[in-house]
Amino acid sequence: MDSRSFLCAVLIALCATVSNGGEASQAIEAIRAVGPKGEGHMQASRAAVELSNASLGDLTLILQGMDGANPLATNWLRVAAEAVAGRALDQGQDLPVAQLESFALDRSHSPRPRRLAYELIVRVDESAPDRLMPQMLDDTSLELRRDAVQRVLDAAEIAEGERALALYSQALHAARDLDQLKTCFEVLEKLDSKVNIAEHMGFVTKWHLIAPFDNTAGKGYEAVYPPEHEIDLAAEYDGKEQKVRWVEAASDDPYGIVDLATTLSKFKGAVCYATTEISSPAAQTVDFRLGCINACKLWVNGDLIDSHEVYHAGMEVDQYIAPVELKAGTNRVLLKVCQNEQEESWAQRWQFQLRVTDALGGAARVKVVSQ
Amino acid sequence: MHAVGRLFLALTLATFCASIGRADWRQFRGGASSAIADQLKLPEDWESSQRWKVDLPGRGPSSPIVVDGRVIVTCSSGPKQDRLHVVCFSEDDGQQLWHRQVWATGRTFCHPSSSIAAPTPASDGKRVFAFFSSNDLLSLDLDGNLQWYRGLTYDYPHAGNDVGMSSSPLVVGDRVVVQVENQGDSFAAGLDVETGETRWRIDRDRRASWSSPVLLPAESSSAYAVLLQAPGGLTAIDSRDGKELWSVETECPAIPSATARKDLIVFASGGALALRPNAGGEPERIWQAAKLSIGSASPVLYQDNAYVLNSAGVLKCGSLADGDVLWELRLKGRFWATPIVCSNGLLCVNSDGLLQIVSRGDKPKVDQTYDIGEVIQGTPAVSNGAIFLRSDAHLWKFSSN
Numbered sequence: 001m002d003s004r005s006f007l008c009a010v011l012i013a014l015c016a017t018v019s020n021g022g023e024a025s026q027a028i029e030a031i032r033a034v035g036p037k038g039e040g041h042m043q044a045s046r047a048a049v050e051l052s053n054a055s056l057g058d059l060t061l062i063l064q065g066m067d068g069a070n071p072l073a074t075n076w077l078r079v080a081a082e083a084v085a086g087r088a089l090d091q092g093q094d095l096p097v098a099q100l101e102s103f104a105l106d107r108s109h110s111p112r113p114r115r116l117a118y119e120l121i122v123r124v125d126e127s128a129p130d131r132l133m134p135q136m137l138d139d140t141s142l143e144l145r146r147d148a149v150q151r152v153l154d155a156a157e158i159a160e161g162e163r164a165l166a167l168y169s170q171a172l173h174a175a176r177d178l179d180q181l182k183t184c185f186e187v188l189e190k191l192d193s194k195v196n197i198a199e200h201m202g203f204v205t206k207w208h209l210i211a212p213f214d215n216t217a218g219k220g221y222e223a224v225y226p227p228e229h230e231i232d233l234a235a236e237y238d239g240k241e242q243k244v245r246w247v248e249a250a251s252d253d254p255y256g257i258v259d260l261a262t263t264l265s266k267f268k269g270a271v272c273y274a275t276t277e278i279s280s281p282a283a284q285t286v287d288f289r290l291g292c293i294n295a296c297k298l299w300v301n302g303d304l305i306d307s308h309e310v311y312h313a314g315m316e317v318d319q320y321i322a323p324v325e326l327k328a329g330t331n332r333v334l335l336k337v338c339q340n341e342q343e344e345s346w347a348q349r350w351q352f353q354l355r356v357t358d359a360l361g362g363a364a365r366v367k368v369v370s371q
Numbered sequence: 372m373h374a375v376g377r378l379f380l381a382l383t384l385a386t387f388c389a390s391i392g393r394a395d396w397r398q399f400r401g402g403a404s405s406a407i408a409d410q411l412k413l414p415e416d417w418e419s420s421q422r423w424k425v426d427l428p429g430r431g432p433s434s435p436i437v438v439d440g441r442v443i444v445t446c447s448s449g450p451k452q453d454r455l456h457v458v459c460f461s462e463d464d465g466q467q468l469w470h471r472q473v474w475a476t477g478r479t480f481c482h483p484s485s486s487i488a489a490p491t492p493a494s495d496g497k498r499v500f501a502f503f504s505s506n507d508l509l510s511l512d513l514d515g516n517l518q519w520y521r522g523l524t525y526d527y528p529h530a531g532n533d534v535g536m537s538s539s540p541l542v543v544g545d546r547v548v549v550q551v552e553n554q555g556d557s558f559a560a561g562l563d564v565e566t567g568e569t570r571w572r573i574d575r576d577r578r579a580s581w582s583s584p585v586l587l588p589a590e591s592s593s594a595y596a597v598l599l600q601a602p603g604g605l606t607a608i609d610s611r612d613g614k615e616l617w618s619v620e621t622e623c624p625a626i627p628s629a630t631a632r633k634d635l636i637v638f639a640s641g642g643a644l645a646l647r648p649n650a651g652g653e654p655e656r657i658w659q660a661a662k663l664s665i666g667s668a669s670p671v672l673y674q675d676n677a678y679v680l681n682s683a684g685v686l687k688c689g690s691l692a693d694g695d696v697l698w699e700l701r702l703k704g705r706f707w708a709t710p711i712v713c714s715n716g717l718l719c720v721n722s723d724g725l726l727q728i729v730s731r732g733d734k735p736k737v738d739q740t741y742d743i744g745e746v747i748q749g750t751p752a753v754s755n756g757a758i759f760l761r762s763d764a765h766l767w768k769f770s771s772n
């Protein structure tokens with residue numbers, strides 16, 4: 001091929017790439033426009049088919065398209081990226097590892113496309129975890145962070161003495177997934193370095209409780225009892241069966257579980273209110289992460305932030321997550337926990353647990369105010 | 372004949388032969404949701420009949436489906452079970468053809484024995500509709516290209532059950548019917564198979580249900596009535612617009628699904644309840660048999676008999692004429708998987724992965740057992756003389772051919 005022919009070929013290839021890139025950008029925009037209840041679906045469906053057939057050169061463009069996209073669009077784009085990468089690998093093409101690595105390490109991109117970039121790298125480069133993971137122990141992608149923590153835990157498992165203690169401590173402060181945290185808690189206790197789990201995870205353990213109000217036939221969930229109007233810890237109200245007043249309760253459960261059936265009584269068809277105050281050093285956005293096996297409502301500073309009319313369908317740490325704007329100073333928390341009248345043995349629990357965290361699940365900079 | 376005409380005829384014949392050469396198993400319990408594969412002769416030597424075994428990327432009680440030479444399985448993985456997988460393998464050799472993943476947009480808490488990949492995918496022969504307990508629903512073509520995707524919890528934030536949900540989607544004509552019944556946003560919906568857009572949505576009782584929608588077969592090929600079993604009874608709806616056709620109010624267990632054929636519907640209620648469909652509307656109650664108690668596995672109707680597994684693992688055969696128990700046989704273990712009717716017996720797979728092949732007839736017995744050695748909750752799939760089983764870690768093909 002002479003130089004003129006070569007130049008022409010390069011120009012044609014460049015034009016083709018730009019053209020395809022333009023089409024890919026339009027397709028990405030169409031997909032990013034998808035919304036709830038099928039909004040934008042017709043356009044996105046056509047774009048998805050088009051994008052799945054995009055060239056390998058468009059792969060990073062698709063990843064960039066996932067930045068800031070809503071969870072639905074993120075998934076549409078992920079599958080398209082997988083189709084493009086998978087086809088390229090089947091055809092013996094090399095993935096653009098350097099570009100992908102740069103993308104994966106750049107925390108200005110959204111966590112999910114960064115994770116996808118990492119997974120694509122690992123498909124073709126077995127050495128990538130050794131190279132990349134040490135930089136990801138404090139990553140904003142919880143999936144990348146998890147893998148980084150796991151490497152520390154694996155190293156800790158075969159280490160001894162002070163080295164093991166240091167590695168488990170390092171893992172403890174980086175870990176956000178409950179299973180990895182539990183591993184750290186258990187081993188550190190054996191190494192005479194017991195962790196205050198409730199404090200480490202940000203569980204609220206000090207409460208005032210008042211019960212029972214009436215929840216016969218589930219009517220208490222919507223009923224508005226006095227604590228929803230005012231919090232007066234000295235007040236006395238008409239309860240379901242008798243006068244009721246606030247009592248102090250402190251959970252000594254490591255995961256902050258407040259067991260109302262044992263702390264109060266095994267009331268059925270009953271509503272309990274729990275309240276506490278949280279002090280924040282500054283205005284900040286935090287997560288309120290609630291676990292509750294009963295129907296529940298949660299207010300912060302008088303605003304209803306979460307509600308679930310679900311009975312006995314499981315209780316987990318971080319079962320319900322709601323972001324909340326805390327004000328500087330004292331913030332009032334009110335929780336309503338409704339027990340129903342089911343008689344089955346598995347329907348007797350009346351419990352909750354609440355923790356206050358940052359967006360990644362680390363304990364928030366707040367303090368429970370003792371009253 | 373003109374050359375072009377001959378070519379067209381040849382292509383048509385080739386396509387036809389190809390289509391009848393492959394027997395698909397496109398949904399939970401196979402065609403007609405019947406769990407009947409009476410052309411299949413089960414292997415006598417399972418060990419040597421294993422054709423292939425492949426790793427899966429995650430857990431799942433969902434069943435495999437088989438479409439046009441592809442075996443498709445759903446899985447979930449990760450500490451929060453929030454990574455959802457759709458994996459496609461070659462039916463012939465188990466080679467992975469494609470693997471697609473999304474992040475769950477709905478709730479992913481569930482009972483430890485289940486996973487988010489509990490619903491079995493469904494197919495219309497051109498597309499795969501992969502549904503998950505998180506209410507994420509993907510439509511992929513048979514080459515793994517995304518056609519559309521919905522996150523129904525994103526639309527209805529309180530649609531979920533932290534025990535997990537398991538209702539499998541059903542394809543009827545140009546609708547994918549999903550049954551999302553729970554204590555929060557409880558509904559059934561019909562989505563357009565082409566675009567994924569919601570064509571109809573109906574509110575359902577706010578009580579948890581794990582049952583799957585079932586097509587009521589009709590005399591014509593254009594059946595459209597779909598049966599929705601829920602704790603409060605059995606309802607028939609029109610798959611085209613979601614309108615109720617009829618309803619039978621009765622207390623039902625919330626896990627097994629109904630089984631229907633043109634002349635009979637059997638579902639769990641006070642044991643087993645049998646209805647005779649009526650083209651004019653309300654079905655006729657035929658019998659209710661307290662002794663035909665139905666556990667988690669769904670009932671199987673074959674010829675003149677019903678086969679049910681109760682919650683203690685006792686297999687019972689009942690007469691479809693009156694519901695009388697004809698025989699019963701205690702099997703080992705407990706069952707999630709629905710038994711499969713095969714030519715030489717009933718294939719019953721318990722949740723410990725023990726295959727028990729039960730002879731049919733007046734004096735049933737366990738003819739043969741084979742221990743897979745892994746937890747199996749999904750009903751087996753059967754296609755082209757082969758059986759496909761999946762655990763939380765593996766997918767197997769067994770065939771004596």
